[in-house]
Amino acid sequence: MIPVKVQKISFHPPSRSYAVILCEINGTRKLPVIVGAFEAQSIALALESMETPRPLTHDLIGLLIKEVEANLVAVRITNLEEGVFYATLDINGKITGKRSVDSRPSDAIAVGLRMQAPIMIAEELFDEAGIEEEDNNDPGETSTSLSVKELEGRLQVAVEGEKYEIAAKIRDQIKEQKH
Numbered sequence: 001m002i003p004v005k006v007q008k009i010s011f012h013p014p015s016r017s018y019a020v021i022l023c024e025i026n027g028t029r030k031l032p033v034i035v036g037a038f039e040a041q042s043i044a045l046a047l048e049s050m051e052t053p054r055p056l057t058h059d060l061i062g063l064l065i066k067e068v069e070a071n072l073v074a075v076r077i078t079n080l081e082e083g084v085f086y087a088t089l090d091i092n093g094k095i096t097g098k099r100s101v102d103s104r105p106s107d108a109i110a111v112g113l114r115m116q117a118p119i120m121i122a123e124e125l126f127d128e129a130g131i132e133e134e135d136n137n138d139p140g141e142t143s144t145s146l147s148v149k150e151l152e153g154r155l156q157v158a159v160e161g162e163k164y165e166i167a168a169k170i171r172d173q174i175k176e177q178k179h
Contacts, residue, residue, distance in 0.1 A: 001076060001120035004031070006047060006109065009040050012156045014174070015149075019156040020109060022077075022121065029130045031121055032153030033077070033085055039106035046113035058110040065115065070096045075112035075119045077105050080128055083147035131157055148177050 004022040007030065012019045018040035023030045035043070042058050055063060065072055070093025079086040087108040089101045103111075112119050129150045146154070151174045158167040 001074075002027070002029075002123055002126065004119050004121050006043065006113065006119075008160075009035075009044055009047075010156060010160055012152060014152050014155065019153055020106070021157065022109075022119065024126075029126045029132055030157065031077075031125060031130045032150075032157055033105050033109075034149055034153060035106035035109075039104075039110060042110040043106070043113060046110055058107065058114055061107075061111045062114045065091060065093075065111075068095050069093050070099075072112060072115040072117040073098075074117055075103075075108040076100075077108070077119070077121045077125060079122070080125055083149040085125075129153070148174055151177070 003025045005025055007021040007023040009018055009020050012034060015034055018035050018037065019032045020035050020040065020043060021030055021032055042056055045052065045056070046058070052059070062072070070091045073090040073092050075087060075089060077085055077087045085105045087103045087105040089103050089108055089111060091099045091101060109119060111117075129146065131154060151170055155167055155170040155174065158164075158170060
């Protein structure tokens with residue numbers, strides 16, 4: 001498992017959702033994960049350490065983990081199946097023992113940031129859907145076998161990096177897959 005941090009969150013126009021860009025802490029690879037508006041807002045609040053008047057859902061999950069005297073050991077993004085990422089919350093406590101709880105990556109990231117737990121990504125996911133820093137020169141060249149969601153994540157990274165020619169190639173690949 002590779003430790004990552006949230007580099008940024010940006011609006012993803014094609015899906016009307018948001019892309020959370022996770023980047024290796026000790027490397028150059030990035031992994032875009034598409035999340036919904038609520039989850040993006042929750043992740044942004046956690047990144048900014050903003051307090052809310054009442055606990056949000058992800059705050060509540062963290063409070064429940066603490067209430068049963070457990071710790072969130074790590075957030076692990078483990079699989080990618082048919083364009084959908086899978087994650088777990090790894091919890092350890094006297095009462096709970098060691099548990100691995102299934103989670104959407106967006107929820108796991110939001111809870112992990114609040115509880116200051118490490119966020120880890122399986123090595124295979126970088127191979128399957130990651131973007132190398134150098135790949136920003138032409139991420140469209142290696143994306144022919146990617147799903148539409150993965151391509152849309154790469155499209156967002158290319159647009160944000162102002163790599164418009166690459167973005168156009170990726171856009172064309174998305175159009176081809178949708179038809």
